[in-house]
Amino acid sequence: MPPRFLFQPAFKAFTGSSYVQSPVVALSLNPSKTSIRAGSAEARERRRHDPFLMAQARQRKAANLSRRQVLAEERETSLGHPVESAPTPFVQELKGEQPDPQSPSSSDARLNYFVSPEGLQEALQYSKNLASPLENPDRNTADPQLEKEAAERHLQEHQNAEEAINRIVQISNGNAQDRMRLHIQKCIETFGRHNTDKTLPPKPKGEQIQSATELPVKTPRVGRDTGSAEVQAAILTAKILNLSKHLQTSNKDKHNKRNLMVLVHKRQKMLRYLRRKERGGPRWQHLMKTLGLSDAAWKGEISM
Incomplete structure (x- = not known):
């Protein structure tokens, strides 16, 4: 069989131009796009005009949001909420709620x-x-x-x-500052060491080192305890509950949102210090149980 030779036809219809362009040159001059970057403007424009791509984008977004919600629920279930406290009697009293409707609230007995x-x-x-x-001394008249x-x-x-x-x-006729002052007094009386030292055992002692120098005997406390870590954490909790209750109805109050974040992180540092100092002892457990706080209040990074 004779060999075949591929060549361009010499005779072509005359179109007014004598220039003949080969297919290889045409492809090199006008390259076609095979891929488009996902986040580019051209991809967004194609997606906007393509209903199939729009439906896919909505499905991916819905799946992402649902997965984020599941992860948030799992984290909240395992660690708890970093701001809200469990409804213990002490927390209900700080919120102004009445634990037992039949009995008068103990906050009503306190006066301004x-x-x-x-x-x-x-x-x-x-x-x-x-x-x-x-x-009249003269009874006759x-x-x-x-x-x-x-x-x-x-x-x-x-x-x-x-x-x-x-x-x-009556405290019910007072303003927010009066109620907060009574809450602070309640925190001092509940967690102050002038009262808790009589009921709570001391923290577990560390290992004794014979070569260590002996510390001097501490001077006994005079008056009420207002500066210990547990009292400060309880006062911060009262302020946090007050601000979170306010933000439930005023969600656009950006100034108090920032104040709430500052108070929550300050309480987190205070709780970490108290846990390290008390070695997770009875005083730490009494504080966390009474305030209804979870591990999310002091563990990990708090994002609000």
């Missing part, structure tokens, strides 16, 4: 302006005796009817004054 119920009753009784009408009317009028005025004073000193 640093007034105690016993001191208020003593002051009211003293004012009643001080303002009581005097009897005394009018019993006038004395009886004066005593009844004095009793009615004292009842009105007592009701007004009780309304003034």
Whole structure:
């Protein structure tokens, strides 16, 4: 069989131009795109006009969001929430909730302006005796009817004054600063070492080293404990609960959102210090159980 030779036809229809372009040259001059970068503007434009690509993008986004939600739920289940606390009686009292609807809340018994119920009753009784009408020493000229009317009028005025004073000193009629001051006092009385030292055992001691120098004996505490780590963590928790309750209705308050983040991270450092210092002892366990805090409040990185 004779060999075949490939060649371009010499005779071609005349189109007005004598220039003949080969297919190889045409491909080199106009290269076709075989791949498009996923995040480029051209890819977005193609996806916008292609319903199949749009449906694929929506499916990937939905799968990504659902996976993120599952991971967040798993993390919250394992570690807990870094801001919210479990509904313990102490936390419910800080939030202003009543644990038992049948019994009056213990926060109602506390009064504003640093007034105690016993001191208020003593002051009211003293004012009643001080303002009581005097009897006529000459009983022969005394009018019993006038004395009886004066005593009844004095009793009615004292009842009105007592009701007004009780309304003034009620914490329910105070502002947010008054309630926060009472919460701070409650934290000091609950976690202060002047009270907890009587009930909680000391932290476990470390290994004794014979060559170590002996530390001097600590001076005994005088007055209430307001600066220990557990008291400061409890006060920070009260402020965090107050801010989180406010942000539930004011989600665009960016200033207080930042304040909440600062308080949460400050409490995290305080809890880490207390855990390291107390070696996870009874004082640490009592604090975490009473405040209803989970491991997310001190472990790992807090993202809000």
